[in-house]
Amino acid sequence: EVQLVESGGVLVQPGGSLRLSCSASGFTFRSNSMSWVRQAAGRGLEWISYVSDTSRSIYYADSVRGRFTISRDNAENSLYLQMNSLTAEDTAVYYCARVVGPFRQTYFDYWGQGTLVTVSS
């Protein structure tokens, strides 16, 4: 059974930093691309970052580029999101998701349960 379990979400002050983790199991993690998607309370879904299976390709949404860094450790079956210079607008539930398919036919087939990041003083 595919499982994605996020952790690391906490209350952090504006301007602070945080590292989220996503632990994967039930599939060959090193063979799959991964993404982070977030959702502010009462709002829709927002894709924020993608990493290919080998980390050769990495993409970011404009809203986080230059502040967030996605990475993975295939030996540990783990995905990470380093978040710096946090603002209130980054307050959201953060989901990791498995990415399937070539870009023009791509989709997220499994999602974690999410971890809540709250940015507030």
Place this chain on the structure above:
Amino acid sequence: QSVLTQPPSASGTPGQRVTISCSGSRSDIGISTVNWYQQLPGTAPKLLIYKNTQRPSGVPDRFSGSKSDTSASLAISGLQSDDEADYYCAAWDDSLNWVFGGGTKLTVL
């Protein structure tokens, strides 16, 4: 503001058929397949339809998707109370982004 446009709400009575629209552009839906996600209250999104019309294992055939040019639709037939959820369309765009609709809240009356 979301890249893809969905109606904020939809409703129907049990047994009815409802459709949810998703409108995009030539740079997203126009070049990509469309996917739909169902998010039940308090839970993570779940893949409902992928590559325009395909259903993952376990998704009832009451759910169907279609795509034409730069728009797509999700149809739910034989509406049930536990279909009450938020539904999101999604696609990939030519700026190497994954884009979502703003979501449609489905109410079963």
